[in-house]
Amino acid sequence: MKAMKVNLEGKTVRSYEIHIGTEILDRMGMIIAMNRWAERYVLVTDENVGALHGERVQAALEKAGLQVDRIAVAPGEASKGVPTLLTLTDRLTALGADRQTALIALGGGVVGDLTGFAASIYLRGIPVIQLPTTLLAQVDSSIGGKTGVDTAAGKNLLGTFNQPKGVFIDIAFLRTLPDEMFRSGLAEVIKYGIIESPGLLDDLEGAVASGGLRETAFLERIIATACRIKKEIVELDEQDRGLRRILNFGHTVGHAVEAASGYALSHGESVAIGMVAAARLSERLHGLPAGDAARITALIRSVGLPDRIPAEMDLEDIISRLSLDKKKEGGTIHFVMIRKLGTPFVNGGIPEEILRDALKGLKP
Numbered sequence: 001m002k003a004m005k006v007n008l009e010g011k012t013v014r015s016y017e018i019h020i021g022t023e024i025l026d027r028m029g030m031i032i033a034m035n036r037w038a039e040r041y042v043l044v045t046d047e048n049v050g051a052l053h054g055e056r057v058q059a060a061l062e063k064a065g066l067q068v069d070r071i072a073v074a075p076g077e078a079s080k081g082v083p084t085l086l087t088l089t090d091r092l093t094a095l096g097a098d099r100q101t102a103l104i105a106l107g108g109g110v111v112g113d114l115t116g117f118a119a120s121i122y123l124r125g126i127p128v129i130q131l132p133t134t135l136l137a138q139v140d141s142s143i144g145g146k147t148g149v150d151t152a153a154g155k156n157l158l159g160t161f162n163q164p165k166g167v168f169i170d171i172a173f174l175r176t177l178p179d180e181m182f183r184s185g186l187a188e189v190i191k192y193g194i195i196e197s198p199g200l201l202d203d204l205e206g207a208v209a210s211g212g213l214r215e216t217a218f219l220e221r222i223i224a225t226a227c228r229i230k231k232e233i234v235e236l237d238e239q240d241r242g243l244r245r246i247l248n249f250g251h252t253v254g255h256a257v258e259a260a261s262g263y264a265l266s267h268g269e270s271v272a273i274g275m276v277a278a279a280r281l282s283e284r285l286h287g288l289p290a291g292d293a294a295r296i297t298a299l300i301r302s303v304g305l306p307d308r309i310p311a312e313m314d315l316e317d318i319i320s321r322l323s324l325d326k327k328k329e330g331g332t333i334h335f336v337m338i339r340k341l342g343t344p345f346v347n348g349g350i351p352e353e354i355l356r357d358a359l360k361g362l363k364p
């Protein structure tokens with residue numbers, strides 16, 4: 001098992017460790033028991049993950065001498081809302097959860113965001129530990145302390161910055177993850193390669209060639225690299241005031257495509273399309289070598305993610321959603337571009353005609 005520390009400046013007490021390994025539940029139990037973050041724990045999960053892994057996780061924690069209750073919410077983004085949040089906090093109250101209680105989020109980004117948010121407001125804040133079970137949660141949402149729930153008006157409109165006490169990434173959880181969800185997480189891993197680590201892209205290309213994308217040693221390696229990149233960015237810009245924006249590579253067009261598809265496209269699929277768009281724009285506007293843009297597109301396609309906007313989707317709908325973003329951000333859309341692989345920067349304004357042209361090029 002590997003560990004890396006997220007160092008949050010000047011506030012030692014908020015720094016925490018990310019533990020990465022395979023079959024690490026017993027070690028995790030011991031580490032949690034040793035740290036005495038709380039006197040009792042509530043494992044929050046969703047019904048899918050609870051059925052697959054809940055008992056095993058609870059047993060490992062109890063074996064370490066911890067008192068553990070378990071709550072499962074319905075799976076899916078619909079649970080990341082205020083009604084489920086209130087059901088969760090009511091159930092915590094019914095269980096007698098007090099300020100000596102900590103929450104453990106066992107699940108994907110939905111459970112992680114919901115539990116992290118609940119922990120930051122329940123009794124004015126109790127500790128949370130992240131135990132991510134999707135590839136996306138393991139490389140992205142469990143690290144960095146952003147929490148959120150959706151409202152009728154939009155995604156993540158309520159949220160806090162609430163760093164966990166620790167993150168435990170057990171690769172073994174990924175064995176039960178459906179391929180489609182796995183690919184969605186791969187999109188974020190590819191993103192880290194593009195913005196920070198061409199070596200990660202080499203590694204991904206090698207695994208595609210050998211058919212080893214789901215092999216344990218490979219996963220441990222790429223997840224560790226992804227976590228290192230994310231935590232270094234978070235250390236420099238915890239509250240998302242600037243640098244953290246580079247993590248949005250592919251996400252500007254991605255979010256617009258995701259919404260325009262009525263969420264028929266997954267987040268990963270949408271970001272994949274957005275990354276191809278960003279690579280093409282980087283090539284056209286900022287001198288990214290054509291070979292690099294083509295390499296990004298080929299990798300995306302080779303892992304089974306889309307590199308084109310579906311034929312039935314309306315380009316003008318996507319563009320109007322991008323303009324909506326523009327209003328939200330005060331007149332400019334922040335596009336993350338790259339000059340070369342590993343060198344991202346934020347371009348504060350791309351003329352609509354160039355954008356339309358680039359998107360047209362992504363139609364089949």
Ligand SMILES: NC(=O)c1ccc[n+]([C@@H]2O[C@H](COP(=O)([O-])OP(=O)(O)OC[C@H]3O[C@@H](n4cnc5c(N)ncnc54)[C@H](O)[C@@H]3O)[C@@H](O)[C@H]2O)c1
Pocket residue numbers: 046047048049052075076077080107108109110111113133134136137140141142143144145146147148156173174175176177178181184
């Ligand atoms: N806080 C952040 O910084 C941040 C970053 C990125 C994304 N997010 C949020 O993350 C959410 C998406 O997360 P997600 O993609 O993990 O989706 P998710 O949590 O909905 O999980 C996807 C599905 O996989 C199932 N599942 C989870 N782990 C499994 C496993 N090991 N085996 C089998 N099935 C499993 C879940 O039950 C669910 O049905 C979004 O709400 C997004 O806003 C947050």
Ligand SMILES: [Zn+2]
Pocket residue numbers: 188251267271
């Ligand atoms: Zn994303």
